[in-house]
Amino acid sequence: MSDPIDFYFDFISPYGYLASTKVEEIAARHGREVTWRPFLMGVPIIKIMGLKPLMETPLKSDYTLIDIFRLATWLQAPLSSPNPKATNSRAAARAFYWIHDQSPEIAVRFAKAVYERMWVDGQDISDPAVVVAEAAKLGLPGDDLIAALGSEQLKARLEAEVTAAVARGVFGSPFIIADGEPFWGVDRLPLLNAWLSPPGSAPAFI
Amino acid sequence: MSDPIDFYFDFISPYGYLASTKVEEIAARHGREVTWRPFLMGVPIIKIMGLKPLMETPLKSDYTLIDIFRLATWLQAPLSSPNPKATNSRAAARAFYWIHDQSPEIAVRFAKAVYERMWVDGQDISDPAVVVAEAAKLGLPGDDLIAALGSEQLKARLEAEVTAAVARGVFGSPFIIADGEPFWGVDRLPLLNAWLSPPGSAPAFI
Numbered sequence: 061m062s063d064p065i066d067f068y069f070d071f072i073s074p075y076g077y078l079a080s081t082k083v084e085e086i087a088a089r090h091g092r093e094v095t096w097r098p099f100l101m102g103v104p105i106i107k108i109m110g111l112k113p114l115m116e117t118p119l120k121s122d123y124t125l126i127d128i129f130r131l132a133t134w135l136q137a138p139l140s141s142p143n144p145k146a147t148n149s150r151a152a153a154r155a156f157y158w159i160h161d162q163s164p165e166i167a168v169r170f171a172k173a174v175y176e177r178m179w180v181d182g183q184d185i186s187d188p189a190v191v192v193a194e195a196a197k198l199g200l201p202g203d204d205l206i207a208a209l210g211s212e213q214l215k216a217r218l219e220a221e222v223t224a225a226v227a228r229g230v231f232g233s234p235f236i237i238a239d240g241e242p243f244w245g246v247d248r249l250p251l252l253n254a255w256l257s258p259p260g261s262a263p264a265f266i
Numbered sequence: 267m268s269d270p271i272d273f274y275f276d277f278i279s280p281y282g283y284l285a286s287t288k289v290e291e292i293a294a295r296h297g298r299e300v301t302w303r304p305f306l307m308g309v310p311i312i313k314i315m316g317l318k319p320l321m322e323t324p325l326k327s328d329y330t331l332i333d334i335f336r337l338a339t340w341l342q343a344p345l346s347s348p349n350p351k352a353t354n355s356r357a358a359a360r361a362f363y364w365i366h367d368q369s370p371e372i373a374v375r376f377a378k379a380v381y382e383r384m385w386v387d388g389q390d391i392s393d394p395a396v397v398v399a400e401a402a403k404l405g406l407p408g409d410d411l412i413a414a415l416g417s418e419q420l421k422a423r424l425e426a427e428v429t430a431a432v433a434r435g436v437f438g439s440p441f442i443i444a445d446g447e448p449f450w451g452v453d454r455l456p457l458l459n460a461w462l463s464p465p466g467s468a469p470a471f472i
Contacts, residue, residue: 082472109324117315119437123448130457134471231325242329247453250472251336263469265340266288266456 064093065238065252068225070101071149071171072186073233074128074142077179079246080172081137083236086249090256092238096168098153099225100218101233109231115142131246140182148186151209154218155191158208159200166198173197270299271444271458274431276307277355277377278392279439280334280348283385285452286378287343289442292455296462298444302374304359305431306424307439315437321348337452346388354392357415360424361397364414365406372404379403 067083069076087094099105106112115121125142132139152174160167173194177183183190188209196202208214225235229242236243236252243252254262273289275282293300305311312318321327331348338345358380366373379400383389389396394415402408414420431441435448442449442458449458460468 086472105325109326110318111323112316117317119311119315119432119435122435123437123450126448127450127454131471134457134460226325229325229328231329242332244329244333245453247451248333250456251340253472254340266292266459 062092063239064095065236065256066097067094068097068099068230068233068235068237069171070233071098071152071174071178072146073101074124074139074179075131075246076233077175078128078131078135078137078139079234079236079249080175081135082246082249083234086253086256089253092256096156096171097221097225098149098156098171099222099230099233100149100153102148104222105226105231108226113147135246138180140180143178143182143184145184146178146186150218151188151191152185153221154209154214155195155205157217157221158205158214159195159198162200166200170195170198268298269445270301271442271462272303273300274303274305274436274439274441274443275377276439277304277358277380277384278352279307280330280345280385281337281452282439283381284334284337284341284343284345285440285442285455286381287341288452288455289440292459292462295459298462302362302377303427303431304355304362304377305428305436305439306355306359308354310428311432311437314432319353341452344386346386349384349388349390351390352384352392356424357394357397358391359427360415360420361401361411363423363427364411364420365401365404368406372406376401376404 065087067079069080084094102113114124129139156167156171159170174185174191177190177194178185185191188206192202192205195205228237232244234246236248238252238255241255243249243255250263250265271293273285275286290300308319320330335345362373362377365376380391380397383396383400384391391397394412398408398411401411434443438450440452442454444458444461447461449455449461456469456471
């Protein structure tokens with residue numbers, strides 16, 4: 061089997077959520093595994109780029125609300141309206157890496173569960189209590205996670221992951237890297253599929 | 267026949283060029299015509315959004331250079347590297363509307379020719395001389411166009427087109443509006459195709 065493909069995403073990104081519902085299916089078609097890598101768009105990436113958050117960008121924010129529901133329909137993925145309180149994915153991303161160090165498999169299940177709470181149920185995953193409750197459902201000790209979320213060690217761990225992502229050119233969510241080739245956006249999944257396919261076998265663009 | 271679909275694009279946008287190679291084919295499949303509407307991303311749209319030009323945005327600019335060539339291959343469209351001098355599409359867009367008032371059909375041929383000079387031949391279409399030469403090839407009097415390009419009337423005409431585009435929510439290139447439904451990006455052409463298709467007949471996303 062070839063190397064896994066890297067799937068970078070922010071828990072507060074609707075496009076990241078939509079990609080999460082398809083990325084493993086696409087990878088599996090080509091005998092590939094997926095490494096899930098949550099990161100934070102807010103700090104320091106938006107600052108490096110000199111942009112502002114998507115939903116605070118005039119014109120684009122209105123469009124996004126149309127676009128995500130249309131894509132969700134096409135991808136057959138359930139989607140609720142963005143929860144305006146859920147603007148901070150720090151606790152969820154830190155918890156992911158804490159769980160990952162114990163079990164990468166459970167960490168992926170946790171990531172999927174957090175995405176569902178946020179983007180299917182409309183919960184506020186900025187709230188560490190929501191994050192801890194999802195971890196507890198997967199059998200992880202809530203008190204230990206609460207302690208870890210306040211630790212400098214876990215904070216530094218997530219910062220290092222974000223720095224490493226930026227160093228690889230990651231700047232948006234979702235962002236996939238397969239064999240060094242970068243794919244930004246849920247709309248690039250067909251191109252990822254073509255990239256992973258034997259020459260000449262990928263479906264036409266349109 | 268239903269209403270034409272509106273195709274907004276900036277001549278200096280590689281994604282606009284790529285879309286221009288496919289939009290009429292997609293529209294024709296569904297018995298639709300295309301209204302070509304060049305506009306300027308630079309003023310006032312980027313200012314309203316608080317963004318900066320794509321190729322001046324760190325991380326994203328590097329990615330774009332990979333992404334446009336990959337898309338061009340997939341769309342089977344010839345593409346040359348961006349000409350760093352070609353950053354201003356004002357003369358080309360003004361010339362388009364001047365030609366359009368004489369013949370909408372010739373204006374579309376002019377738009378395709380300008381896109382080819384810029385994105386196939388790598389010419390600097392910021393240069394009014396390049397723009398005038400393309401118009402002359404289509405039989406339009408170069409001296410009249412040169413005079414028109416310096417007129418307040420044509421300047422105001424383009425400004426009005428940009429203002430009208432922003433009022434409809436247009437903020438990027440390409441941007442297509444079909445029956446009021448907005449589609450931003452060459453990557454949304456498959457969604458446009460699905461939108462125009464009878465229910466249940468569009469190809470799967472991936």
